[in-house]
Amino acid sequence: MLKWLADVASHGMVRPSMVPPPEIRQLRDLTRYRKSQVDTRSKEIQRLEKVLQDADIKITSVASAVWREIIEALIAGERDPAVLAQMAKSRMRSKISQLEEALAGTFDDHHAFLCRQIIAHIDFCDQTIAELTQEIIEGLGDFGPAVAILCSIPGVSDTTAQAIIAETGGDMSRFPTSGHLCAWAGVAPASYESAGKRRPAGTRHGAPWLRRTLIEAARAAARSRGTYYSAQYARIAKRRGPNRAAVAVAHSMLDTIWHLLTNGTLYVDPGADYFDRRRDPAIQAKKLASRIEALGFEVTMTQALT
Incomplete structure (x- = not known):
């Protein structure tokens, strides 16, 4: 493989040198385009939530994500909040009353048309992302x-x-x-x-x-x-x-x-207490004692026997 990524200049910095080989250029094209599709999908989801908010459908205030089944029911013409809320699954069943209140909006044919187009675009992005991912996996070799x-x-x-x-x-x-x-x-x-x-x-x-x-x-x-x-x-x-x-x-x-x-080795995590292990215990204890004294308490420290 050509030495294409970097050359060391006299001042020690790295700069691009030669053109990457075809397989790397192709892999870059695929991963970058997939990223752009992921970004587009995220924007479409935000746009879908905005349309629902415009129709006074506050489902995102109850659920962490937009529920497709409920949205498709709205698009199909179902407007009864009680019927829509009954589509809740799993743990959200305990929030039926909240869902009914959140789904009592002014969703109409205009919102249905917009939601239908947005969902179709999201589906297209999902398919494109899946196909790109498969191509990337094959290209990794x-x-x-x-x-x-x-x-x-x-x-x-x-x-x-x-x-x-x-x-x-x-x-x-x-x-x-x-x-x-x-x-x-x-x-x-x-x-x-x-x-x-x-x-x-x-x-x-x-x-x-x-x-x-x-x-x-x-x-x-x-x-x-x-x-x-x-x-x-x-x-x-x-x-x-x-x-x-x-x-x-x-x-x-x-x-x-x-x-x-x-x-060529796997990652071994040093642990969340890595920085604490590096500190001098005496200095750390002194800082903790200062914080306790600032709260109005007296601190007496004794070195523990090992």
């Missing part, structure tokens, strides 16, 4: 083990792993270090230098498709329970906000990806 390695990382799904393989080429030897890969992807810290002084300047400009994929994976990892990435996100978000925390986690994840794919 020998990258099956690499996808399995990536999926061992919290927050990385099959589709995310496929996108990462497509954007990076799956061969980490193209990047001398993980730092080069992170800089190329646009998740590494940047700095601005003027008159001999440096100051932070956000992140570098990099591969936008890969950067977006990594940040989405970082947000998913932040929602995982008891993992290193969720702990890292919580620590940084508390001080610098959720957006910077997501970028920081994306940087850590890509650094991990470089090492895992280089060594």
Whole structure:
């Protein structure tokens, strides 16, 4: 395979060099188009919810997602809230009365026409996404083990792993270090230098498709329970906000990806208590004691015998 992804310039940064081989270009086209279809589908779902809200159908205030069966019944001409509410399944059966109130709207033929067109578009997107996914799986070829390695990382799904393989080429030897890969992807810290002084300047400009994929994976990892990435996100978000925390986690994840794919090993999570284990127990105890004293209590500490 041609050395197409990166060359190391004299200043240590990574820049694109040669055109990717045909199989990688094709894989990129497929994953990027699939992502655009996923985005289109999401917009159509939001548009469907807006039409329902316009008809005073407040189903999304009761259920976490729009229910297709109820919407299709509305389109077919059913307007009785009691009949519609009886279509509830599983745990939502306990909210029948709330559903009846939420479904007592002004849904008419105009709303039915719009909903019918939107649902048809959603179905089309679903079919397109499924066909693209099948084509991507077939195009991955020998990258099956690499996808399995990536999926061992919290927050990385099959589709995310496929996108990462497509954007990076799956061969980490193209990047001398993980730092080069992170800089190329646009998740590494940047700095601005003027008159001999440096100051932070956000992140570098990099591969936008890969950067977006990594940040989405970082947000998913932040929602995982008891993992290193969720702990890292919580620590940084508390001080610098959720957006910077997501970028920081994306940087850590890509650094991990470089090492895992280089060594061919699965991910082993350090645990949510990783940062606590690194702290000096005496310093940590002193900080906790200060917080307790600030609440108006006295604290006496004694070293436990081991």
